[in-house]
Amino acid sequence: MTVSGSSGIGAPDTGSPAGTHGVRVFSGRPEASFAVPEPLRRRLGDGIESVVWVNEIGGVTVSGSLGREPVFAKWAPPGSELDLAAEVERLAWAGRYIRVPEVVEYSSGEDGDVLVTRAIAGANAVTQRWLAEPRQAVIALGEGLRSLHESLPVASCPFEWTVKARVARSRAEGIRERIDLLDRLPPAPSVDSLVVCHGDACAPNTLLTDEGTVAGYVDVGRLGIGDRWGDIAVGAWSTEWNYGEGYTGLYYEAYGVEPDEEHIRFYRSLWDAT
Incomplete structure (x- = not known):
């Protein structure tokens, strides 16, 4: 399954800097058809609507739905420095004071971690x-x-x-x-x-x-x-x-x-x- 990411947000380095010491990282929406990782396809299936973000360390975020509820799902590949378990903890704490996504579910397996959150209007x-x-x-x-x-x-x-x-x-x-x-x-x-x-x-x-x-x-x-x-x-x-x-x-x-x-x-x- 592939989902075409909009190029409307800009080039792949839209969200990340060219480092001042010569290190360049890339993140953004993919500009061409992008193969959605299996853990996300397995969790949302036909509910996936678009690829929202692909970051410089391999993480992928998609938008879609679970039943009729709009959600976002984020995948971190195995061994990634993208720590979704840490994010779950921080979302629970920060959500008492500021507007952040509400966690629907979090799972961790041999093929990476998946975090599903409710969509925020905006x-x-x-x-x-x-x-x-x-x-x-x-x-x-x-x-x-x-x-x-x-x-x-x-x-x-x-x-x-x-x-x-x-x-x-x-x-x-x-x-x-x-x-x-x-x-x-x-x-x-x-x-x-x-x-x-x-x-x-x-x-x-x-x-x-x-x-x-x-x-x-x-x-x-x-x-x-x-x-x-x-x-x-x-x-x-x-x-x-x-x-x-x-x-x-x-x-x-x-x-x-x-x-x-x-x-x-x-x-x-x-x-x-x-």
Whole structure:
């Protein structure tokens, strides 16, 4: 079975950066017919409607239905660093404070993991609608991230996304290229403000209402406590990948912060390395 993914969201690297150290990762909707992985076909069958996303580490997300209920299903291949079990835990916790998908079911097997969630009303921030209205989209992204940081309570968050935790995880994965980048990281700047970070605050992980406000967030598998600049630096960066140059200043303004070049440089370098 193949499902044709829309090319409307852009080229395969729409959602991911060309790394500042020469590392390029790719994620986005496939531009040609794409063979849906067997675990997703087995779970949703003819209920699959479209391939929504294919990320740089092999994960695949499709939209469809279970019975009459609209759902999204995400597959992580065996041995992938895409930790869907971690995402299930974070969805359950974060869902008490912000709008995130509700888990329908999660399964793990020899051919990978599958996570099925209920659909949230809203459009991905990099659909054609918002690519054509980038200013409003960027304002929503910046304001929304600030609201997320203010809504998620640090005191009760059981998850960590500090520099130490991120570096330890990346080193444990043992990918030589990333370890080389970690070895070249400058010392981390002092923490500006400790918040619960999204962990992947790129534009495609935000859903917007028709009015141009945040409807919800997806892909929260790395959500955890960390410096807010870990999110802000990459969130602003993603406006360049998705909408073109010239929107980072608007993003910072919408969030309500002055650009901090030391934190921005460090957290973008850390993003490349982890």
